[in-house]
Amino acid sequence: MHLLRRYGYTVHEIERAGLRRLHLIPNQVDGEPMALVLANTVRHWPGWCTRSDRTRSSCTATRVEALAGAIVGSLTNVRVIHIEGGEVSGTIDDTIRHSISKHAHIHLVANDEARSRLSQLGERRTGSSWSAAPRSTLLTSPDAPSLDQVRSHYDIGFQTFGVLACTR
Numbered sequence: 001m002h003l004l005r006r007y008g009y010t011v012h013e014i015e016r017a018g019l020r021r022l023h024l025i026p027n028q029v030d031g032e033p034m035a036l037v038l039a040n041t042v043r044h045w046p047g048w049c050t051r052s053d054r055t056r057s058s059c060t061a062t063r064v065e066a067l068a069g070a071i072v073g074s075l076t077n078v079r080v081i082h083i084e085g086g087e088v089s090g091t092i093d094d095t096i097r098h099s100i101s102k103h104a105h106i107h108l109v110a111n112d113e114a115r116s117r118l119s120q121l122g123e124r125r126t127g128s129s130w131s132a133a134p135r136s137t138l139l140t141s142p143d144a145p146s147l148d149q150v151r152s153h154y155d156i157g158f159q160t161f162g163v164l165a166c167t168r
Helices: 011-016 034-052 064-075 092-103 112-120 147-153
Strands: 022-025 056-060 079-083 106-109 130-132 163-166
Touching: 011 022, 022 034, 034 064, 064 079, 064 092, 079 092, 106 112
Parallel strands: 022 163, 056 079, 079 106, 106 130
Antiparallel strands: none
């Protein structure tokens, strides 16, 4: 949706926040059904993963683009980090969200209830990290820790990363 003019072409907000390594995937024409958006995203994502030698992929929200990222990540041996799994909304989003969680290797949950739901889905702490989900407002806050501080705190060894926005 970040690349759809109908929703304000919000990729500009991401750029204004200072993120420059954006990978834009043409996956959606306004009005297309979710199944086509999923198929278009799955078709483009593996090439990006292999060209950029990714070792981790982060999925947030309950959109089909995040599901595509989780599917492709798990099928290409890219560790999938799922932000805010275990949440409940009572819509198709729950099915998408839980599917993403099943593909994820690392879970960043928002609260204890979400952690409990993931456990009920069969996700275990063994082999997975359970941590609090980051808030987007903290990412651009002047009080936010530096990237080096975050890497050190969470023992993150990779140095290369990018932000992915999907749509056509």
